[in-house]
Amino acid sequence: MEQTSGNTHIHRDDEASKIGMWLFIFTEMLLFGGLFIVYSIYRYLHPVAFELAAGELDVAVGTANTVILLISSMTIAMSITAMQKGNKKLTIALLGATLFLALAFLVNKYFEWGSKISHGLYPGSDRLHEFGHGDTLFFGLYYFMTGLHALHIIIGLVVIAFVMYRVHREMVHSTKFALLENTGLYWHLVDLIWIFLFPLFYLVT
Amino acid sequence: MENNGKHHIVPYKTHITVLLGLIVLTALSVAVTSIELGPLTVTVALVLASAKALIVLIYFMHLKFDNIIYSIMVAFIIFSIVSIIVITFLDYLFR
Structure with missing residues (x-):
């Protein structure tokens, strides 16, 4: 699998593109890290309100979404194994499974947000205003952080669909799959963020 | 390459x-x-x-399975985030 590319002029450096991807992941970690600090400080300042507000969230939906994201992380990791073994069909199938799971996550999220909003729990609502500062902060952070995370899922959907197309057209293949690897890294980052969002919003009540 | x-x-x-x-x-x-x-x-x-x-x-x-440099970079970032959290909390706890 040594790529000498002596007779072509196309410059290619997979290691460099991977480092670039990691650097992007670090900026994302710092972005969400900052939000986690905001969350922790406000939780420290309003412990009772945060505990009660977190009790409003549905642990079952949160757990289901955690398991969905964990499985999707596995399917995209497996798609890289399949690609390395030169199994194009399986790669596409596994990427398709990842897409399906990502959609399932978003559908869950839609119903979850929908039920919160129908109960009058959304930023700027009268009900939250009556509850006071702590609850307003909790739900503000809940919508912002899970919303930003959901935005990453949507971007991931587009990127994974794009990679599927490239695999299908054999522009990504068993000796040239840096794009697939980097997409995998991005998807695992989305999973990593959720691993911390889940206990902080759903479990710590 | x-x-x-x-x-x-x-x-x-x-x-x-x-x-x-x-x-x-x-x-x-x-x-x-x-x-x-x-x-x-x-x-x-x-x-x-x-x-x-x-x-x-x-x-x-x-x-x-990757070059050790990735692990070093990740460790550095995690260390940075944890430090920021600890320092921020020291400020809030002892002000």
Whole structure:
């Protein structure tokens, strides 16, 4: 699998593109890290309100979404194994499974947000205003952080669909799959963020 | 450019084992936090989440099989974030 590319002029450096991807992941970690600090400080300042507000969230939906994201992380990791073994069909199938799971996550999220909003729990609502500062902060952070995370899922959907197309057209293949690897890294980052969002919003009540 | 395409192939079985481990940890964190532990709940939840994050980083994100430089960079970033959190809390706790 040594790529000498002596007779072509196309410059290619997979290691460099991977480092670039990691650097992007670090900026994302710092972005969400900052939000986690905001969350922790406000939780420290309003412990009772945060505990009660977190009790409003549905642990079952949160757990289901955690398991969905964990499985999707596995399917995209497996798609890289399949690609390395030169199994194009399986790669596409596994990427398709990842897409399906990502959609399932978003559908869950839609119903979850929908039920919160129908109960009058959304930023700027009268009900939250009556509850006071702590609850307003909790739900503000809940919508912002899970919303930003959901935005990453949507971007991931587009990127994974794009990679599927490239695999299908054999522009990504068993000796040239840096794009697939980097997409995998991005998807695992989305999973990593959720691993911390889940206990902080759903479990710590 | 000899690095291109030179990769460790992770077997399918490893991925399945890792997923099962992650799901067990998730179930454990749901079970433990449903018990009334007081302030310990946050600690337990965060320790289990960190364990899951490390497993994802090491296996799914291939840190175990990649050049050590990636692990060093990730460790540096985690150290930075943790330091910022600790320093911010020192400020809030002792002001």
